[in-house]
Amino acid sequence: MSRARRAWRAFPPPARVGLVGLVAIVLVAILGPLFAPYPPATSVGPPFAPPSAEFLLGTDNIGQDVLSRVLSGGASVLILAGLATLLAYAIGIPLGLFAGYNRGLAGGIVMRGVDVLLAIPALLLLLVLATGAGAGATILVVGIALVHVPQITRIVRAATLQTTGRAFIEAAEARGDSTARILGVEILPNISGPLLADVGVRFTGSVLLVAAVNFLGLGVQPPAVDWALMISENRSGISIQPWAVVAPAALLAALAVAVNSVADGIARIYGRSSASGEEAPA
Amino acid sequence: MSERVAIEVRDLRIETRAGAAIVEGVDLAVERGSILGLVGESGSGKSTLALGLLGYCQAGLRIARGAVHVDGTDLLALTDAQVRSHRGRDIAYVPQDPQTALSPAQRIGEQIHRILRRHAPERDTPETVALVLQRVGLPADRDFVRRFPHQLSGGQQQRVAIAMAIACEPAVVVFDEPTTGLDVVTQARILDEIRRLSGESDVAMIYVSHDLAVVAEIADRVAVMYGGRFLEEGATADVLQRPLHPYTAGLIDAIPDHRRFAMPRGVPGVAVAVGERPAGCIFEARCALRVPNCAVEEPSLDVVLPGRAVRCFEWERTPPLARPERVEPALAGDAEPLLRIEALSAGYSAGGSTRLVLRDIDLTVARGRSVALVGESGSGKTTLARCIIGLHPPASGAIRLGGEDLAPRARQRSLDARRRIQLVFQNPYDSLNPRQPVGRQTAWPARRLRGLSSTDADGETLRLLDLLRLPARVAQRYPHELSGGERQRVAIARALAAAPDVLVCDEITSALDVSVQAAVLELLAELRSALGLSMLFISHDLGVVAAVADDVLVLDRGEICEAGPARDVLTAPSAEYTRQLVEAAPALEGSDGGGAS
Numbered sequence: 001m002s003r004a005r006r007a008w009r010a011f012p013p014p015a016r017v018g019l020v021g022l023v024a025i026v027l028v029a030i031l032g033p034l035f036a037p038y039p040p041a042t043s044v045g046p047p048f049a050p051p052s053a054e055f056l057l058g059t060d061n062i063g064q065d066v067l068s069r070v071l072s073g074g075a076s077v078l079i080l081a082g083l084a085t086l087l088a089y090a091i092g093i094p095l096g097l098f099a100g101y102n103r104g105l106a107g108g109i110v111m112r113g114v115d116v117l118l119a120i121p122a123l124l125l126l127l128v129l130a131t132g133a134g135a136g137a138t139i140l141v142v143g144i145a146l147v148h149v150p151q152i153t154r155i156v157r158a159a160t161l162q163t164t165g166r167a168f169i170e171a172a173e174a175r176g177d178s179t180a181r182i183l184g185v186e187i188l189p190n191i192s193g194p195l196l197a198d199v200g201v202r203f204t205g206s207v208l209l210v211a212a213v214n215f216l217g218l219g220v221q222p223p224a225v226d227w228a229l230m231i232s233e234n235r236s237g238i239s240i241q242p243w244a245v246v247a248p249a250a251l252l253a254a255l256a257v258a259v260n261s262v263a264d265g266i267a268r269i270y271g272r273s274s275a276s277g278e279e280a281p282a
Numbered sequence: 283m284s285e286r287v288a289i290e291v292r293d294l295r296i297e298t299r300a301g302a303a304i305v306e307g308v309d310l311a312v313e314r315g316s317i318l319g320l321v322g323e324s325g326s327g328k329s330t331l332a333l334g335l336l337g338y339c340q341a342g343l344r345i346a347r348g349a350v351h352v353d354g355t356d357l358l359a360l361t362d363a364q365v366r367s368h369r370g371r372d373i374a375y376v377p378q379d380p381q382t383a384l385s386p387a388q389r390i391g392e393q394i395h396r397i398l399r400r401h402a403p404e405r406d407t408p409e410t411v412a413l414v415l416q417r418v419g420l421p422a423d424r425d426f427v428r429r430f431p432h433q434l435s436g437g438q439q440q441r442v443a444i445a446m447a448i449a450c451e452p453a454v455v456v457f458d459e460p461t462t463g464l465d466v467v468t469q470a471r472i473l474d475e476i477r478r479l480s481g482e483s484d485v486a487m488i489y490v491s492h493d494l495a496v497v498a499e500i501a502d503r504v505a506v507m508y509g510g511r512f513l514e515e516g517a518t519a520d521v522l523q524r525p526l527h528p529y530t531a532g533l534i535d536a537i538p539d540h541r542r543f544a545m546p547r548g549v550p551g552v553a554v555a556v557g558e559r560p561a562g563c564i565f566e567a568r569c570a571l572r573v574p575n576c577a578v579e580e581p582s583l584d585v586v587l588p589g590r591a592v593r594c595f596e597w598e599r600t601p602p603l604a605r606p607e608r609v610e611p612a613l614a615g616d617a618e619p620l621l622r623i624e625a626l627s628a629g630y631s632a633g634g635s636t637r638l639v640l641r642d643i644d645l646t647v648a649r650g651r652s653v654a655l656v657g658e659s660g661s662g663k664t665t666l667a668r669c670i671i672g673l674h675p676p677a678s679g680a681i682r683l684g685g686e687d688l689a690p691r692a693r694q695r696s697l698d699a700r701r702r703i704q705l706v707f708q709n710p711y712d713s714l715n716p717r718q719p720v721g722r723q724t725a726w727p728a729r730r731l732r733g734l735s736s737t738d739a740d741g742e743t744l745r746l747l748d749l750l751r752l753p754a755r756v757a758q759r760y761p762h763e764l765s766g767g768e769r770q771r772v773a774i775a776r777a778l779a780a781a782p783d784v785l786v787c788d789e790i791t792s793a794l795d796v797s798v799q800a801a802v803l804e805l806l807a808e809l810r811s812a813l814g815l816s817m818l819f820i821s822h823d824l825g826v827v828a829a830v831a832d833d834v835l836v837l838d839r840g841e842i843c844e845a846g847p848a849r850d851v852l853t854a855p856s857a858e859y860t861r862q863l864v865e866a867a868p869a870l871e872g873s874d875g876g877g878a879s
Contacts, residue, residue, distance in 0.1 A: 167713035174671040174692045189717035
């Protein structure tokens with residue numbers, strides 16, 4: 001508790017706002033369905049009805065209640081983007097650590113492979129995967145993870161290169177510690193600063209990619225309720241009933257901003273605690 | 283005030299935005315043609331004061347009070363733009379690292395022209411530039427003027443920085459540790475140069491340094507700083523001979539001296555940090571002479587003897603300097619060789635060819651002996667340490683430990699071989715993992731190399747911390763929560779956790795303040811006799827070598843040029859290179875004649 005409180009105090013104000021926003025959005029996504037006034041996937045009124053006492057945010061293109069759909073449609077984006085980001089780090093961190101620590105042939109091969117992946121545009125990769133293996137959540141998660149792997153690998157590798165020459169790594173090598181221990185215990189905790197600063201950008205990227213692919217109809221399929229799908233379905237009626245597009249779009253935007261400001265705050269705290277290492281008097 | 287005074291500071295206070303004083307109540311005056319040495323350890327505020335003399339302070343700090351008169355003008359009463367026109371013309375600054383003073387993208391001639399153009403356009407001619415370069419002992423031909431900073435050696439770069447400082451014939455030049463990054467021979471030459479310039483050009487100089495021995499070589503008067511205040515001020519020779527403040531006395535006792543085989547003594551305790559200034563005397567917590575009043579009332583800097591000022595109630599009780607004679611460990615006459623290096627060569631490959639930095643090194647460390655390897659930076663001494671612990675495979679030659687041939691790489695060596703040789707690294711800020719409590723880092727080698735259980739290793743950690751006079755709670759701390767001296771002691775504890783036979787120490791005190799260095803050296807001497815350790819002590823500092831070594835090897839550009847018992851090598855060097863080193867090494871004794879010509 002006291003640690004959490006200290007972190008809160010160390011947070012710059014924008015990060016505090018972001019944290020509150022992020023918690024709110026996550027709560028909406030998880031608990032929202034419980035508060036939905038109507039079943040989210042059933043027509044309950046006329047299409048594109050404007051906001052009223054009956055439908056607080058109006059209805060969508062086939063007469064479903066927008067508020068109910070907004071409250072129910074966040075979970076899929078958050079879960080898919082979260083899984084994709086996790087998977088991307090699970091692949092990228094070991095690759096980057098290995099390539100940064102092993103500057104021989106093996107490390108070079110890893111990096112050239114990563115470069116090939118980097119050369120393929122993100123959406124193209126996702127479209128090819130979706131058409132080749134069929135639309136679906138698993139393909140979506142794997143595809144988005146693959147999009148992120150090259151950049152994560154590069155960041156981890158660059159940070160690892162900087163750390164590898166330091167004396168405490170040499171001390172571990174002189175003891176004959178295993179490569180796995182050197183990478184996991186000595187190096188990884190010391191590159192967490194740049195990694196954490198990057199998490200926000202990656203997660204936001206995942207959210208936008210999930211949304212884009214869903215919007216294109218290659219991800220989550222229509223009976224499902226999803227913010228990005230809502231934008232896609234209702235964009236034809238944006239002049240009659242803007243809320244059906246604006247509400248999910250605003251939540252996606254808020255999610256992106258919140259995650260980024262929180263990640264910046266965390267990175268700032270980490271940067272400070274490692275920089276303070278030089279301040280202690282001899 | 284005399285006409286000759288070029289800079290006069292009154293009651294200067296520099297504080298953080300939060301109001302904590304970095305520099306407090308500083309008064310000083312320096313006449314033309316004389317040099318004031320400002321001595322202090324890290325955190326004493328000396329660099330902040332040095333910049334404050336130019337009316338400048340770093341982001342986050344502000345000059346809260348005081349006056350800085352340079353040639354009669356109070357810099358602190360001027361606007362930023364006005365102060366800038368004085369800097370470089372009336373008062374100039376030479377920083378520690380010349381690479382930060384020189385633009386890497388401009389030829390050095392152009393950089394000097396630029397200063398002249400700004401402050402003395404009427405003298406902005408190639409002749410002036412040539413003259414200025416000659417005055418700092420640099421060639422002034424066309425070719426040299428057209429060089430870029432990276433084409434110069436470190437010493438030449440620093441001379442260019444000094445040339446830029448004196449180009450406009452300022453009244454005052456402030457030097458902030460200008461020789462700290464240089465080797466001793468170059469340092470000695472630069473000090474001579476500065477000394478000569480001060481006499482020739484009738485300029486007042488302020489020379490800031492952590493190294494009292496360097497200041498002793500160059501300064502007419504010396505001020506000792508601690509916790510942002512002057513504790514003592516006086517003529518250099520007087521202060522060194524009879525320090526009045528207990529801190530000054532401690533500082534002098536802590537300086538290792540290669541002309542005396544005495545053990546330096548550390549000043550106990552840890553230096554005060556910014557923001558924890560006590561109500562009474564700033565030095566009270568570390569002072570052996572403290573009386574109850576010291577914790578309550580702060581003494582003022584009073585002139586107590588002619589030309590001598592001291593900030594201490596009890597200055598009359600400050601004991602005269604006395605240094606314990608170094609205790610020579612009892613040596614077995616025919617100690618068996620433990621670590622043996624035979625015909626070792628090593629180098630770095632670049633573009634297909636190998637450049638050797640070590641050639642044909644032979645070295646023996648007998649059981650229980652302490653062998654020092656002396657050399658300047660670039661002499662290959664760190665490469666040798668890395669070869670010995672298996673981080674750098676040698677090009678040829680053998681490393682033997684008690685008869686066993688060691689493989690070139692640590693991973694190929696037996697567990698026992700890796701355990702028996704341990705290295706303590708130069709920089710304690712880099713050799714501990716910043717993200718692990720230090721107790722875990724000292725316990726791990728005991729588990730990995732000695733096979734101790736986790737519980738036993740924790741017990742061993744506590745025993746070692748105690749042995750190194752660190753409280754047990756240090757085990758839970760992270761490195762950044764410790765001071766430099768504490769970190770280096772943790773690093774030594776980590777090496778000892780492997781229960782080694784040979785301890786290789788690579789410049790282990792060069793990143794520490796002298797008072798802390800002395801404490802670490804004392805501790806090492808104790809550990810050596812208590813644990814029967816053999817040591818290979820790598821250092822560039824002859825004073826440190828005199829304090830710890832039985833035998834000395836001198837490394838000159840990758841080759842051993844002289845070897846023998848420490849006393850013989852340091853008092854009667856036979857190789858020309860060793861003689862140069864011994865003469866150039868700054869020392870407190872016999873410094874009066876040094877460079878005064």
